[in-house]
Amino acid sequence: MIIDHLTQSIQLKICYFGPALSGKTTSIKALFNHFGIEERVLCIESSVNRTLFFDYGTITFENQKWLLKLHLYSTTGQDFYIITRPTTLKALDGMIFVIDSQEDAYYRNLTSWYELYNYFEDELINLPKVFAFNKQDLFDLFEPSLFLENINYFKLNNLLINNTIAIEGEGILNCFEDLLSLIFNNLNKTPLATLPT
């Protein structure tokens, strides 16, 4: 997060993370589509629409005093490009973890979650995050509670959970708003600077 009092701007970095083909790119596109700025997402994709490095776009909000600029990324789910993922995750303010809710993707979600733990270690506990149980329009889905219990979600702080259907844009805005509320609530609790006594 960059808070610049001179230009009265706040910049945040948010990332969509999750296993291969869970719907990260579809989710970020649906969000930009909601704001009518779909053309502002840069998707670096292979010829078969798989994310090569990351997707990236910015969304800005402004009131009379402050400018809020959000930098949104989604990582590639392809393990071939795994080297790009830690870079994309650097200096993150919040994350939307896009879960592929199909039964046969269950373990890929777990692997992806533990990969995150490797990057962040205990920082992941307090990082503002939203779980998006995506592809709710399909059949043969696993129970979200099964996944949550498996990762000991009760040990996590700053977590909100939603169901999404990214191809229809359903739940996408909820996830985004939930994440922003977590980031800003968290900011209230964290002193930005300690003054000498």
Ligand SMILES: Nc1nc2c(ncn2[C@@H]2O[C@H](COP(=O)(O)OP(=O)(O)OP(=O)(O)O)[C@@H](O)[C@H]2O)c(=O)[nH]1
């Ligand atoms: N049925 C259904 N399909 C979805 C949904 N969200 C995404 N998909 C499909 O899942 C496939 C993968 O979606 P992407 O958004 O490219 O997934 P990704 O996570 O960005 O994939 P990588 O970047 O390659 O890891 C595409 O065919 C999407 O149309 C959903 O909510 N329901």
Ligand SMILES: [Mg+2]
């Ligand atoms: Mg993608």
